[in-house]
Amino acid sequence: MIRLVLRLSVTAIVFAIIFWHIDFRSVLMRLQDLQAGPPVLVVFVLATQFLVMTWRWKRIVDSLSPIPAPYGDLWRALGASDLYGQLLPSTLGSDLIRAAMLARRTGFAPATYSVLVDRITGLAILLALMVALLPLLAWRIDTKIALALSLLGLGGGAGLLIFLFLPTRLPSRWLPPTVAPLSTLAMHTRKALFTAVLAPAVVGGGLFIHVASIALVFLFGRAVGIPLTFLDCLLLVPPALLLAALPVSLAGWGIREGAMASLFALVGIAPADGVTVSILYGLTAPAIGLAYGLFAVFDSRGTSNKAPRFTSEAFLNEGKLPSADEERGVEVGNDAPRPSKPA
Numbered sequence: 001m002i003r004l005v006l007r008l009s010v011t012a013i014v015f016a017i018i019f020w021h022i023d024f025r026s027v028l029m030r031l032q033d034l035q036a037g038p039p040v041l042v043v044f045v046l047a048t049q050f051l052v053m054t055w056r057w058k059r060i061v062d063s064l065s066p067i068p069a070p071y072g073d074l075w076r077a078l079g080a081s082d083l084y085g086q087l088l089p090s091t092l093g094s095d096l097i098r099a100a101m102l103a104r105r106t107g108f109a110p111a112t113y114s115v116l117v118d119r120i121t122g123l124a125i126l127l128a129l130m131v132a133l134l135p136l137l138a139w140r141i142d143t144k145i146a147l148a149l150s151l152l153g154l155g156g157g158a159g160l161l162i163f164l165f166l167p168t169r170l171p172s173r174w175l176p177p178t179v180a181p182l183s184t185l186a187m188h189t190r191k192a193l194f195t196a197v198l199a200p201a202v203v204g205g206g207l208f209i210h211v212a213s214i215a216l217v218f219l220f221g222r223a224v225g226i227p228l229t230f231l232d233c234l235l236l237v238p239p240a241l242l243l244a245a246l247p248v249s250l251a252g253w254g255i256r257e258g259a260m261a262s263l264f265a266l267v268g269i270a271p272a273d274g275v276t277v278s279i280l281y282g283l284t285a286p287a288i289g290l291a292y293g294l295f296a297v298f299d300s301r302g303t304s305n306k307a308p309r310f311t312s313e314a315f316l317n318e319g320k321l322p323s324a325d326e327e328r329g330v331e332v333g334n335d336a337p338r339p340s341k342p343a
Helices: 002-020 024-032 038-063 071-087 091-105 110-131 134-140 143-164 182-194 199-223 230-244 255-265 271-282 283-296
Strands: none
Touching: 002 271, 024 271, 038 071, 038 110, 038 182, 038 199, 038 230, 038 283, 071 091, 071 230, 071 283, 091 110, 091 182, 110 134, 110 182, 110 199, 110 230, 134 143, 134 230, 143 182, 143 230, 182 199, 182 230, 199 271, 230 255, 255 271, 271 283
């Protein structure tokens, strides 16, 4: 609870600083100019991105779990993470929800590793995209700022490489129990990124997801009349998304707005316009979450032959998950044969 209050405070403070330096009325005026055409494309891009995210995650889950995960369970977990994750820190909160929901079907270890591999490989691809575009970035913006962003990208890439090539077995007697499994996680991540079986889906799907996010920012800018070019979005959105992934605010709110306002100002976009685009982009996650919530409310199918659905009570129940017998519908404690009654 204390952490939630702290992150809520950080989010509120960052937004207060942002709106202290910009005119909030400018944001409202931009939002009033929202056109109908680009949002139609936004819905198409969002739907396609969501399907690719589900397919990519399924490939990772199926490589780690002996129990195949149905697409329905995965997109429900993604939708719930977008809904409930708005109250949790950055991407970590939504990942926790995904792992909790999937663990009910596959078990705790495969679910946790699949979510971590999905997240780490996504960040790796985003870092690689950012580093590959550094020459264009240095040409487009001020050299000193480009150098700072280059150090951010290269530093993150170096840390990722160190993690990827951890030895297969770490000396567990020298490390706490929570750190020792890092070698297993690194092995699964290498498999996802560099093997012929998984790499096309993981790398190709991850690249598509990031380009779709960049396209969403571009489309939102066009929808409210902001003169953004796709090249500027391609160069500046990845660093903003990396900064927003830091677990210091609720779902990245505030950090993302400040990053986009500052970065887009480097190419002549007003800070208020950068905040406007960032707010519109940030609303896509709760929009998907609300769509999931509406579907869950009106879904009239029985749940007896499906994995248990996510509820806030189950999520807060100290991480307790149903046993294998409970998942098969066997009443735990009553499965022993009962003595027959005497005639």
